[in-house]
Amino acid sequence: MELPQLTIIGNVRGDILDLEDAPKNYSESDRVGILELVPEYEEGLEGITVGQLIVVLFWLHLADRTILKVHPRGDYSKPRRGVFSTRSPVRPNPIAISELKVLAIEGLRIKVSGLDVLDGTPIVDIKKKIGV
Ligand SMILES: C[S@@+](CC[C@H](N)C(=O)[O-])C[C@H]1O[C@@H](n2cnc3c(N)ncnc32)[C@H](O)[C@@H]1O
Secondary structure, three states: OOOOOOOOOEEEEEOOOOHHHOOOOHHHOOOEEEEEEOHHHHHHHOOOOOOOEEEEEEEOOOOOOOOOEEOHHHOOOOOOEEHHHOOOOOOOOOEEEEEEEEEEEEOOEEEEEOOOOOOOOEEEEEEEOOOO
């Protein structure tokens, strides 16, 4: 079944320029950067506040979409596992989920900490974190 096309709502601006330099996950990252939204989605930012945690979905545009088994965290000493049992960027639909702290908001730009994705990575969605 074909799904409707995703709409990219923005892009990441940051200093993570190489995959080797990217933290393995947001839970172990203090990297700061900007979520820069496309102007037509500005109204959707209303209600986001400084200090809150947001859940951000990214499209990992450079990920390999053909591989279904990986060594978890790229550790070759561990046996390969199905990608759906891991947080690997490699998967048929390379959607990543990160919980990021909002440091500042200026118009279309949300400054966040906890980034684990490359500069330029497309943003697919932003949601409130449940329970906070
Ligand atoms: C393991 S994923 C975790 C992403 C997300 N926090 C999750 O759990 O779904 C993070 C890794 O994805 C890779 N990565 C980051 N940005 C990428 C991009 N735009 N395209 C492909 N791979 C990317 C980097 O190797 C980074 O260490």
